[in-house]
Amino acid sequence: MPRSHDETFTVFVRDSSTYLHRTAYLLCGDRHRAEELVQSTFERVYRTWAKVRPGTERAYARRILVNLRIDGWRHTRRESFPGDDKIPVTATADHAGHVVLRDELVRGLAQLPLNQRRVVVLRHLLDLPEAEVARELGIAVGTVKAANSRGLARLRDLLVAQAEVVEPVVVDEQAVLERSRTALRRRRTGQVVGATCVMLLVVLGVLTRGPVPVPGIGQVVLPGGDLIARLLDDGFTDGLGPNPALARKTPLACPEAVPGPTTARVPRANEDIGPLNDPVVVDAADARDLSCHDVVLSGTVGPLDTTAEHPLPDPRGLSARGTIWTFDRAGPGGDNAVLLTSPQASDGSVSATGMTMYQNARATPTGLTITGNRVVWSEYAAEGTSPRNSFLRTLRLSGQGLTTLAEPLVSTDERLWLIATTEDLALWTAGATADDTRLYATSLDGDSTPMELATDVTALAADDNEAVAAILTPGAGETRITTIRLFDALAGGSSVGTALVEIEHDAEAEVADIVVSDDVVAWTVLPIDAESGSGALYVLDRAGNGDSVVRLPEGVVEDLRASGGLVSWTSTDPTVQEAVNSSYLYRATTTASGYDGPDLARFPGGSVTAGMAGARTAWLEDAGARQWLVEATVVPALERG
Numbered sequence: 001m002p003r004s005h006d007e008t009f010t011v012f013v014r015d016s017s018t019y020l021h022r023t024a025y026l027l028c029g030d031r032h033r034a035e036e037l038v039q040s041t042f043e044r045v046y047r048t049w050a051k052v053r054p055g056t057e058r059a060y061a062r063r064i065l066v067n068l069r070i071d072g073w074r075h076t077r078r079e080s081f082p083g084d085d086k087i088p089v090t091a092t093a094d095h096a097g098h099v100v101l102r103d104e105l106v107r108g109l110a111q112l113p114l115n116q117r118r119v120v121v122l123r124h125l126l127d128l129p130e131a132e133v134a135r136e137l138g139i140a141v142g143t144v145k146a147a148n149s150r151g152l153a154r155l156r157d158l159l160v161a162q163a164e165v166v167e168p169v170v171v172d173e174q175a176v177l178e179r180s181r182t183a184l185r186r187r188r189t190g191q192v193v194g195a196t197c198v199m200l201l202v203v204l205g206v207l208t209r210g211p212v213p214v215p216g217i218g219q220v221v222l223p224g225g226d227l228i229a230r231l232l233d234d235g236f237t238d239g240l241g242p243n244p245a246l247a248r249k250t251p252l253a254c255p256e257a258v259p260g261p262t263t264a265r266v267p268r269a270n271e272d273i274g275p276l277n278d279p280v281v282v283d284a285a286d287a288r289d290l291s292c293h294d295v296v297l298s299g300t301v302g303p304l305d306t307t308a309e310h311p312l313p314d315p316r317g318l319s320a321r322g323t324i325w326t327f328d329r330a331g332p333g334g335d336n337a338v339l340l341t342s343p344q345a346s347d348g349s350v351s352a353t354g355m356t357m358y359q360n361a362r363a364t365p366t367g368l369t370i371t372g373n374r375v376v377w378s379e380y381a382a383e384g385t386s387p388r389n390s391f392l393r394t395l396r397l398s399g400q401g402l403t404t405l406a407e408p409l410v411s412t413d414e415r416l417w418l419i420a421t422t423e424d425l426a427l428w429t430a431g432a433t434a435d436d437t438r439l440y441a442t443s444l445d446g447d448s449t450p451m452e453l454a455t456d457v458t459a460l461a462a463d464d465n466e467a468v469a470a471i472l473t474p475g476a477g478e479t480r481i482t483t484i485r486l487f488d489a490l491a492g493g494s495s496v497g498t499a500l501v502e503i504e505h506d507a508e509a510e511v512a513d514i515v516v517s518d519d520v521v522a523w524t525v526l527p528i529d530a531e532s533g534s535g536a537l538y539v540l541d542r543a544g545n546g547d548s549v550v551r552l553p554e555g556v557v558e559d560l561r562a563s564g565g566l567v568s569w570t571s572t573d574p575t576v577q578e579a580v581n582s583s584y585l586y587r588a589t590t591t592a593s594g595y596d597g598p599d600l601a602r603f604p605g606g607s608v609t610a611g612m613a614g615a616r617t618a619w620l621e622d623a624g625a626r627q628w629l630v631e632a633t634v635v636p637a638l639e640r641g
Contacts, residue, residue: 320614565592583610
């Protein structure tokens with residue numbers, strides 16, 4: 001460094017040492033630890049002293065000091081916070097009141113949780129604005145306000161307008177400068193040694209990249225060569241930089257403040273709101289970006305080539321315990337499908353079971369539904385079998401393996417169309433065509449006779465202990481009536497159910513999807529001909545009066561899910577060639593959104609399919625020939641700032 005830089009640095013050390021020592025002491029409560037913290041801060045500042053803007057030196061050093069202390073908190077679960085009884089205090093009669101006040105302050109800070117303590121110190125003892133405290137601690141302004149409010153409430157009887165500054169340690173500016181120089185030299189030496197080792201490993205990997213003949217063994221590719229091969233073949237193009245095809249997944253939005261709610265409006269004149277009670281309307285085009293305030297990421301898998309032998313699993317097979325169930329069509333010709341638990345979720349183990357063997361051929365899977373640790377799926381016999389039967393099967397995930405019934409729950413010569421499951425029962429529709437079906441239910445243990453519940457069912461769903469079905473009946477003239485019926489006493493043998501709502505619509509529309517949870521019942525009314533108009537999602541608030549409608553210009557909804565006051569789905573515009581998927585997370589009730597109305601967010605990425613189960617969500621993003629699987633936990637309700 002030029003001499004002028006050393007001179008300005010020593011002046012900075014002399015002028016700021018008292019301030020930084022006081023800050024460090026209030027943050028850690030130990031004089032010797034505060035000295036070490038300040039020295040480490042000076043060493044970090046010295047490394048980049050030439051780049052520090054004039055007038056910002058103290059704020060720059062303070063930010064480094066706070067970050068160093070946060071790192072210490074992360075590595076220390078519990079620590080003692082000494083008071084003045086362990087710190088030598090000069091016996092000065094006219095300072096007795098200040099000593100007592102300081103002792104009360106230190107002891108009060110010692111009783112605060114770490115996050116409240118650091119907010120109170122930075123906000124009030126250093127007099128920093130809330131926005132700057134949030135920026136230095138890397139948290140939201142709303143979190144700063146909450147921690148500050150709780151911290152002050154606990155310190156209300158202890159704090160006074162002014163506290164005596166902790167007596168600073170006498171600092172030798174030249175000694176600090178020499179120690180900072182020594183630390184910088186050690187750092188640079190380590191960087192040179194590390195860079196040299198990396199270069200040697202790269203050269204070794206390149207030289208051993210191809211197969212190396214080993215006497216008595218044959219051609220061998222060394223591990224380093226395999227690593228370098230992947231780096232060169234997949235990561236770079238012509239040595240000019242990263243391959244654009246391997247661009248990282250779309251990042252999750254993370255604004256500093258909690259996002260405001262999606263714009264909602266009252267229905268327009270003659271706008272169809274179905275049987276709902278004074279609903280608000282949300283347009284899917286107004287959905288905001290999903291953010292880190294909505295979900296907490298738990299892991300990302302990928303990128304993976306979509307042509308790989310075992311591609312990433314479809315997240316719509318997600319269960320509430322984090323397991324992703326998926327069909328893998330491995331085997332000759334891809335005909336021997338198996339149902340397995342994805343190694344990308346849960347504990348990384350894989351358990352699998354094959355499809356039904358019928359007339360010397362494996363059946364093909366057609367549907368899948370999960371509740372708790374039980375999965376139910378449907379199969380259709382191979383082409384050429386006679387009669388061409390359908391099968392309904394179930395299994396349970398227990399420990400490290402799968403427990404499955406030896407025989408299918410159902411075997412019929414009719415097609416199985418819709419399936420759903422509660423904790424105890426499997427439900428399905430069967431018939432010659434999808435427009436002529438009957439709804440049945442049976443015990444998951446396979447020890448009961450199936451009950452027939454209804455006919456002409458267009459949509460079916462179930463929660464832990466209840467099921468809903470959309471039942472179509474003729475109306476007046478060209479209209480149709482769909483009744484949404486709730487079945488909540490099936491385990492007791494009742495097959496009647498309760499009519500929740502009746503929906504009158506024209507013959508060119510139908511209730512195509514439905515979901516149920518303790519808080520909501522939601523369904524879509526979509527045009528049978530996708531080009532004839534857009535659809536809508538109707539949400540009945542079972543816990544309050546917050547009914548709502550979501551307008552869906554894409555027209556088609558897939559994998560509608562509900563959990564508490566949350567609803568999710570994936571939609572595609574069928575009128576657009578090579579259209580991409582868009583997935584949404586809808587906070588349909590005020591208890592889920594944290595606002596007076598609902599809130600709609602779109603999952604990140606250009607072509608995304610998403611799944612939700614319980615408090616978990618997962619989404620799969622396609623980027624050309626690459627995929628990423630992202631797993632997260634949904635925040636139960638947004639916290640307003």
